Amino acid sequence: MKRLLILHIVGALTAAMAQGATNFDLAAKATNELTVELHRQLATGDDNLCISPYSIESALAMTYAGADGETRTEMARVLHLTNDLGVPASFSALQHSLEEMSAKTTELAKQSKKFGGPSEPITLHIANRLFAQKGYQFRDAYLSLVKQNFGGAFEPVDFIADPAAATQHINKWVADQTRERIRDLIPLRALDKTTRLVLANALYLKAPWANEFSQNATQPEPFFIHGGGAPVDVPMMRKTDKHFGYARHERFTVVSLAYAGNDLQFLVLLPDEINGLRALESKLTADMLASCAKLEKRDVDLYLPKFKLEPPTITLAEKFKALGMNSAFDKPQGSANFDRMAPRKPNDYLYISQIFHKTFIAVDEKGTEAAAATAVAMMAGSALRSPPPPPI
Template structure:
């Protein structure tokens, strides 16, 4: 089929969650309660969130590498692909709908998902969640009016014109700069020189950024370098943070789960810890979306218990092209010469090579950044004091604290408590330390 020429779309999802080097905000008293920023979603948005969460677990499993840390934002990937899905038709649209668990046909999905995107940007004292979308287009390529209207109105995507054919590297630098700015400088040099070619006609980008202080800060003086058991069974010295406070947690089937809220209680980190250092892979393999939803519901309804919590400081950076993973998950047509994105633009158009017949997705670049440490806000300490229960001498002594010691491989996620949307998902199975115990 040498007479056919398919122009290329590149899809980008860049996400970061960073440790917050926050100081006490000048406009917030340390004794003033920090109020939760509310979010309300209707039925279509709730269905979209359920679909994104189901896709999250599918993509997580498909992209795992044995014995390695993992961290990704399937929500970001879903939003970015959703921009392309709006223009998909036929088999291309059907495969994307099934693989990504999109809940509406292409011409309705951005409208349904727009409310979800609205909840993904907020800021308050010592925390910030933001998402941003953008579409970069070849200078003279016109978008169909319906497509342009929807990505602008519902995805709030800014449209930028560049010259991929005559200045691919200049376009790459401009896009990388936008991504770096959208992630507060954490995701740099996302696109490599080979990611953009003269055949590139559109780049669809989503960026998600989260920065928040713990609702209950860790005392840096309590952080100790101690053994962390890796999946191999080897032990490596790593900094383990420690605090004693009251947390929601549950335990069943050889696993413990704990909720670690951030300031404002809009977002939480949930850690799933096996009793055995080698128990994580089986849990990951067997966990279904329904199982995960049940875990999170039960955790939300659990009573807070006095707990001694130990968890490592974490830093993970990953970059991957998800193309092959998404093909194997059931969406090959979007990446082939048979792709149909005719709902996005009509090709050829004036100025395009006459043999061009359409668009296909060439790459899905996903880069993530995770940084977790002890940092918390001063207001959180006041909240922790409020959790102390004073007992009279006649009452029974309280039960001993629950021990939650994450010194072995674990699965974790960050989710929006207001909507249930899973923002990030990962595993921590090896530390950054290079010094095994005994060396």
């Protein structure tokens, strides 16, 4: 199978926006805007692409809260954070809304079980944490803001004494939060003695379909891969149901599958032509994703591949620089400004060195299991340059 277009966590955000709650609209819309732009940066080859823009945006929103000056302006533009004062509260509201959606399905599952319906609720776990160098002078106001709005606990570690042990500790935390689905998020030797902070987001989702597929209906069927060539046989699930969301657009079709509780959905965008994926990708917009949350219910005979993707860690620094977020990475040297996070000094200031991201997704007859994690690594920089040698 070549490249899935949209990861289901986007469905969570489009569904949330459809409910009309304005307190988290900023965070949801910003995430969907970033979805489109990151997709265009990353979907350049024929390989599968699996990302969680919500995880990436959440980790960078925590980072943005500590930015100042031109660095803050650039990050706001790239991350589509238009209302400066409302950003932390909006992400807090979005996270709480998603968690409440999960909690609601627990009660629905109890009632459904009495009548022989689906008995499994949606399991959703979202966690944020700041892994910070022991003894480094972080601003109390920043730590309080992240704790209050993102639930991001502050945990001292010692990058200076043992960066490898700190890396292992962070990776174990991520694995624990994602039920072992995301392991080794940060590669060995990616952090060193100059690392001062890692801002981490981890999420785990296990969501049963509102109406399961029959395992007996799953049969090998041909699947056309991106880039042409002969189709390959894959396990193809099949279900005819009048509760699928459905819409026809110019040269592509959209289908939505509801999970338990009907607040979260999985979106499928299918081009009409076998080699029409590139053209479809070029039409993607955040407004299109939002509109997919409100599809008309139709009777659909759906064939959907059963699949699992476990891509390796990807690094995103160059992608965000290409989008215009340069000073956060201290380009040019001395330009990074995270003074709201820690006092900025000429010979000791913070900048982003790298952004690590990793995902997992499995879709079968019962539903979807997925996980994602993002780590923003920040290092200590110095704008002081050595004086030129004396003339001879």
